[in-house]
Amino acid sequence: MRYAVGGRDALDGLERGTEEEIAGFVTAAIGENAQALKDDWRDQIRGARLGDRLANSVRSAVYPRGRSSIEAAALVWTKAPNILDSYARGATIRPVNGARYLWIPTDDVPKKRQGNRLSPAEVEARFGRDLVVIDPKNHRLKTTPSRISRGVAFAGFSGLAVRKASGRWRNATANQMTKGHRSYREVTRQFVVMFTLLPLVTVTKRLDLDALAALADGRYPNLLNKHWR
Missing domain, CATH: 3.30.70 (Alpha-Beta Plaits)
Incomplete structure (x- = not known):
């Protein structure tokens, strides 16, 4: 090049x-x-x-x-x-080092200062919990606020809220997850897709x-x- x-x-x-x-x-x-x-x-x-x-x-x-x-x-x-x-x-891009899937970040994955998206491990560290992997038939995808494309599986979190100042996702508080509380947000019950899992990507x-x-x-x-x- x-x-x-x-x-x-x-x-x-x-x-x-x-x-x-x-x-x-x-x-x-x-x-x-x-x-x-x-x-x-x-x-x-x-x-x-x-x-x-x-x-x-x-x-x-x-x-x-x-x-x-x-x-x-x-x-x-x-x-x-x-x-x-x-x-x-x-080119056809495949997983390396024995990985089963490529983890393709969605627009909901936070960005680093350099502008690129966080890796799956960095996302788990940022939110302090493991990513949840679901299949395409899971009912939670019907109401997800995320933009998703075709994949064999999806990884993300429930129980997130949006920061008013930045518009970025963060872990919701107990009050925001309690239905009937004035701080409750319906989006906290939705599944936010962070990654689309694919066996390969054709470029x-x-x-x-x-x-x-x-x-x-x-x-x-x-x-x-x-x-x-």
């Missing part, structure tokens, strides 16, 4: 100048092309509805750093290569890296001409 932007061969046929001037032209063209490729890749990720977090994982750098060079090159890469590679190629191809590379290759000569002038 890396792409190198270079192009010394494109110098053939251009006017001669001092090496320092030419190095400045080449480095500027390489830098602009790398920025454009990074933007194109990020736009493609957002267009595939994979979110800003994955889009912002794409980075770029021009080498050598801090100075111009006729041999200048740029590297455009992602900090999430495995995830983006699966969307670029298509369809949603990114075209070859098209991005072709755009970068085709753009470089024009950028070099632009800076040369």
